[in-house]
Amino acid sequence: MKAIYASGINYDDPLSVLSVGELPDVPVRPNWASIDVRAVTVNHHDLWSLQGVGLSEKQTPMILGTDAAGILREDIGTGRTAMHAGDEVVLYTLVGGHGGDSAGVGPDERRTILSEKYSGTMGQQASVPAANVFRKPANLSMTEAAALGTSWLTAYSMLFSAARVLPGDSVLVQGAGGGVATAAIQLAHAAGLEVFVTSRSEEKRDRALALGADVAVEAGARLPKKVDAVIESVGSATWSHSVKSVRPGGTIAICGATSGDQPGAELTRIFFQDLRVQGVTMGSRDDFARLLHFVEHSDLHPVIAEKFTWDTSAEDSTAAAPVHDAFATVLTGDQFGKVVIEVA
Numbered sequence: 001m002k003a004i005y006a007s008g009i010n011y012d013d014p015l016s017v018l019s020v021g022e023l024p025d026v027p028v029r030p031n032w033a034s035i036d037v038r039a040v041t042v043n044h045h046d047l048w049s050l051q052g053v054g055l056s057e058k059q060t061p062m063i064l065g066t067d068a069a070g071i072l073r074e075d076i077g078t079g080r081t082a083m084h085a086g087d088e089v090v091l092y093t094l095v096g097g098h099g100g101d102s103a104g105v106g107p108d109e110r111r112t113i114l115s116e117k118y119s120g121t122m123g124q125q126a127s128v129p130a131a132n133v134f135r136k137p138a139n140l141s142m143t144e145a146a147a148l149g150t151s152w153l154t155a156y157s158m159l160f161s162a163a164r165v166l167p168g169d170s171v172l173v174q175g176a177g178g179g180v181a182t183a184a185i186q187l188a189h190a191a192g193l194e195v196f197v198t199s200r201s202e203e204k205r206d207r208a209l210a211l212g213a214d215v216a217v218e219a220g221a222r223l224p225k226k227v228d229a230v231i232e233s234v235g236s237a238t239w240s241h242s243v244k245s246v247r248p249g250g251t252i253a254i255c256g257a258t259s260g261d262q263p264g265a266e267l268t269r270i271f272f273q274d275l276r277v278q279g280v281t282m283g284s285r286d287d288f289a290r291l292l293h294f295v296e297h298s299d300l301h302p303v304i305a306e307k308f309t310w311d312t313s314a315e316d317s318t319a320a321a322p323v324h325d326a327f328a329t330v331l332t333g334d335q336f337g338k339v340v341i342e343v344a
Contacts, residue, residue: 010050
């Protein structure tokens with residue numbers, strides 16, 4: 001099978017160990033299901049894997065990819081919830097953990113995301129526990145649906161499970177432009193929240209307003225009022241602003257630290273203002289099911305910054321060029337929305 005994979009680890013030059021070529025087929029496991037992949041998105045997690053964050057040299061070669069949309073290869077389930085070979089599906093890619101999220105693996109296996117212990121989604125086929133396969137929202141293309149598994153699920157969980165915001169509340173989304181941020185703006189607007197966003201780029205602030213944000217300000221600028229919750233994925237560069245921008249008793253939900261993870265803690269302000277800081281890694285299987293229904297019912301469409309086509313029938317050297325371009329685009333961090341690789 002053709003795949004996009006980490007052939008090694010290189011912290012300083014991650015793209016040097018990004019490879020495209022033939023690898024063994026993904027093993028068939030009991031209670032797992034396979035799809036023919038049609039689209040995947042490139043996430044920061046993929047770059048971190050190439051750098052050795054969550055992935056060791058001895059685990060390579062490792063197929064990258066944490067989400068996908070595609071065509072189900074075999075029938076799964078029974079009765080009303082059954083799905084059949086040929087159905088268009090999206091994948092929930094967290095594997096393991098306790099309780100309901102342990103389906104398809106040992107009951108005590110720690111939670112992991114595809115491309116850490118198990119092969120990722122950037123191959124001609126991908127495999128996950130059968131309970132992780134969901135019907136694709138009917139309103140979305142394969143390209144759009146590929147954005148849901150990581151960025152959109154994370155944004156949904158940050159807003160509604162971690163921050164527990166309600167219609168009429170206010171939320172600050174830091175760093176308009178990234179996949180989680182654009183998803184959070186769209187979901188929050190559709191849910192009736194007052195949405196504030198920040199960005200250093202005037203163009204990105206304008207695009208955020210077009211997506212449904214109510215107020216867009218420069219990074220670090222004072223807001224018209226304090227918000228009920230902050231959606232934080234930037235880290236060091238925005239942390240102090242996040243702490244100062246949330247109301248007493250409010251919540252900062254954080255899912256990443258793309259600008260660094262060592263900000264000043266602002267502990268005095270946090271305890272004096274009774275702030276709650278909640279970390280988020282994607283979300284539960286139930287959250288994913290609710291997200292898919294929300295997206296279809298509200299006719300929401302993920303913002304696609306750029307599409308690249310991976311021609312699996314081409315020579316590896318030819319096929320690799322658009323893949324490297326897709327990863328390089330995410331590495332620069334200048335895109336607005338998700339970078340998608342379509343599998344041809």
